Amino acid sequence: MGSLRFFATAAIALLLGSPALAQSPTYGVGRTPTPDEIRAMDISISATGEELPQGRGTAKEGATIFQQKGCAGCHGKAGMGSIAPELQSNKGQDVPVWERGRGKSGWMILPVTAPYATIVWDYINRGMPLGKEGTLTPDEVYALTAYLLAVNKVIPEDQVLDKESLPKVKMPIGDDYGRLPDWKPKTHRLPGYGH
């Protein structure tokens, strides 16, 4: 009788309850982080800029910070390149962006080829300066981003970058880059290629 009742209950759960069951935790392991904990750790910035912090900066301020924080020591004067990748292209605006956007070393020049200006902000914020990562204030990151975009003539010298204006910057690459295909398991990586 007991096992019969169990099967009946299980069958009802399967029939009625499975969508709900699929949504509920199975193991109950782990704890719920607070919204503050999530905010403190979430440094992912997407193209919409929804995760960007408050703050502002201009190219003029950025030029000073570029010197003060030692950026020029590795990336060269005005980002023209040294022991670290170039951040300013030495080619004119008439050169197509995929040619203009490659430095001497073959590395792509981030403020030229990035499809979104938010990628420039994100990388400076998480990865710079070398050895003192994560020490820049949001204002400093906005200013450095503005400086690098301005020296590459992506934005005017006097434009203020902040949470609102940064995601709206039109990058020179536009739509001229390959989008990733949908990935599916057990599928050729490029249909028709076979290798």
Place this chain on the structure above:
Amino acid sequence: MGSKRTTRRDLLKSGGALAGGLAVLGQTQASGQTPTVAPEHDHGSGASPMIKGTKELVEYGQRSHFVTSARIAHPVGGRHSPDAFGKTFHIATPLQDSVGVITPSSLHYVATTRGAFVPDIDPKQHTLMIHGVVDRPLTFTMEDLKRLPSVTRTHFIECAGNRHNGRQKTVQETHGMVSCAEWTGVPLSTLLKECGLKTSAKWFVAEGAEEVKGASSMPIAKAMDDCIIAYGMNGEAVRPQNGYPLRLMVPGFEGIFHTKWLRRIKVVDRYYMNYNDYGHLEKSEKEAALAFQIGPKSVITKPSGAQQLSGPGFYEISGLAWSGGGAIRSVEVSTDGGKKWNRAEIKATPQRMSHTRFGYPWVWDGKETEILSRCTDEIGQVQPTREQVAKYWNVPFERSYRVPGLDNSVMPWKINRDGSVTNGLA
């Protein structure tokens, strides 16, 4: 022989043609029968010196000091490891000495996204946070993760910079940025189900705890298929250079996606294109498609560049094959520069996205030749020659041709008349 499976027994049966090979085998056996040290009852004179037991050796064993196989700083990107700051960039595994499919943890290849410090993480302080478009964000301690049902799988990891060219000498230089280990941990799908994915969940961003907080975006379909949150590597904890205490395994995807020192996973509704992803930016959609999943690839590890054949005779050609598309289905070896391809012996049941060891019995006639291998995976993708790749992309072929995506083209080793082995691309 053609494509027919050739075993060593077939070769031995075929008699006459093998005289040279048998002679070499005979010599080896003969010298084995006249040992310089009496095998039994001689614990004194002439016996090998003893390795003294110490507290350290009781606790953690060591290899023989006669075994000197070592990793090297790989010249990818032209950076030295360690650099003046103690950072490491690219370190290559000694494939020429490898046997079986497992790379010892101490010899596993290492790459860092920018030349990173290896963080010294206290596992008691380390947590993994999963948040974003989920019903319940959750934070797991290492202890939490070890309470959950685990999986153990053998997987290779390969750096996208693992490219062979004619300037390199050894297989360590041409192919050393790939390794294979046994990984243990919790399927990422288990954790994501625990958090409850919202229907808008399409991608996820994985982020490490090192100073640059390296982060990559990946399709949620991959997370639900076979990703592992790994805390174990080759039967012990993941090594610091490989992500201690936690590494994301993304089987078959390029190495950079296997996020080390994993601290956070953000489930998102679109491609996030973090800095690591931006590094994959390609102009053409077709080239961009090659950025995730590694194609079928194999290489002969013995005999390989800078090794020396002792003379004509029998040698087992040995190598490794792997693919991001699944398990290896077959491997073929050519000993005449690619004119004829012969089916190689697969040494154990091939695992998905794992190294597979192959062997091919060969009698070298003392003439100059070229040896090559190529493999086919379970979904029918075939390792290409550079010529085939150039033809597909419709560009003129030359041996220095740069293969788009991770270079999975066939690697030739040249056997010279004096028995020396050199890079066939040189």
